[in-house]
Amino acid sequence: MRTRRFVPYLFLLPAASILLLGLMVPLYNSIVLSFYDWNFGQPWSDKVYLGGENFRRLVSDPVVWRSVRTTFVFGFWVVLFEMTIGVGLALLLEKPVRGASVFRTVFVLPLMIAPIVVGLIWRYLLDARNGVINYYLNSVGEAIPILQNLGFQTQEWLSDPSLAMVSIVVSDVWQWTPFIFMIVLAGLQGLPASIMEASYIDGANWRQMTWFVKLPMLRNILLIALLMRIIDVFRALEVIYIMTNGGPGSVTRVLSLHLFQTAFTSQDLGYAATIAVLLSVILIVFSVILMIFNNPLSDRTA
């Protein structure tokens, strides 16, 4: 379309200014702030320039690296369960069933609910004293005493160090498995019917079709779904903040939660900005990888 040369920039201007003010300037400010020692409540003029001191502290800070490790452990388990269950379900339910739209609506619900609400729901369900889950575990254990040794009794879900991670993984799997399920299902239904027919005629059974035809063809979609989940694990903190607030101790303190606590609880903003820079770098690396696999610009204009 022929237009004057400045017209496209005019159209981009509102979006570009919002992105600049809302994302780029904050990112830039994090970087600036990471060179200072500055706390809440202090006037800005009382800040102390530290040079790279915050970054030296970051590199040798065991608390930060433990939280990075915790994030990866959390990410590993949620991705493992969500991918396994999500892909399995998509394969199982690939053929259209009656009432599919009702089930589809049901499965979308957890994805739309506020993380803070997901956190409070699960904190309530897993509550040691009043929680529904403990009540039914206990009931089953009392009915069949042998199961008590297998854990069918009252558990301190959120305050037992060995169970807190399990608890936040459960809540995340509950919320996000449908996401994987829907992406894989859309991918499966988009596979060309001719190839499915051809492999069927060649005598492939269900297992062979799945392992040697469908999943390899879905490889890209699976990778993108995986990356999106990992990125989300690094970004999110609300559910964990509500359920355990990182505890007991620091068992469930993921990196973004540690950033939040450094800024909000310790009020050490200079160092919080340094952690923010680390988190941003991690997320930008993942975003670039995601962009390589899934670039809307190159996909659709081709």
Add this chain to the structure above:
Amino acid sequence: MQQTLQPTTVRRRSGVRRQDTSAVWRYIALFVLAFVTLAPIFVMFATSLKTPVEIQSRIPRWIFTPTFSNYQEVIVQYRMIPFLISSLVIGLGSTVLTLLTAGMAAFALARMRFAGRGIFAQTTLIIRMIPPAVIAVAVIGFWISWGIGDVVEGVRFSLPNRLGRGDILDGSQLGLMLFYTALNLPFSVWLLFGFIQQIPVELEEAAIVDGANIMEVLFKIIFPLMGAGFAVSAIFTFRIAWNEFILALFLTSRFTKTLPVFASEFIRDDGVLWGQMMAVGSLIAIPPLIITFFAARQIIQGMTAGAVKG
């Protein structure tokens, strides 16, 4: 044609018989999953309708006389209505701002060639995952360093621009709208980009020939045809703005906090006020649930658009 048709008919026939037995299992799996998905949400709504005594009871009761006393309490005693309005203003404001700016940017990207197009596109893709927590830390830094906003209660900011007593719109809310719009823009631009590409370019060419200018083309030809795209984009923007907690916690004032911030305040040092918290939680959950009932298909479309080429 005859040869390819035959195997498929055979397959279809045998498939039907197999489906009869496996369909049962499929439905069992679906119902179990639907139960697992719905039960926690149901527990929240049920708890919000219980009395404190019922909530504190160790034995969960599924049949009880519902009471709205928790709702009454959060509305009357804890004065929730201004926060509900604040949430709505921020949610709807961000949505409108996102649709307008993302729509214009997507139009430029889809229909025009210009220097810097690739750079703009790639920048949006690279910075789109910056999390709210990072923005929150930085914003506090620069708001203070630039002298914007006074420090209220140590961590809360607001411009002294109070529209009367109601604080319907102040600086902190405008700030939140800006950040929520920025967080959603990359996704919305790319989503709308895909929608615009599906509109035949001949429509615009015809309009240009008829003497329409570029603004008329955008607002009278393109935007009216983008209902579906705008719907998906609006749902996702509203979802983020309505649900977001971290930025709202940092940036809103005592008068302008949003519902998620309000809900979190029922977690006290000496325990959780479950009834009140579940009531506010239910109110936060209701709009997204209603949207889901009407637009599940569009939501799935938006979620899969990022991964599956459509």
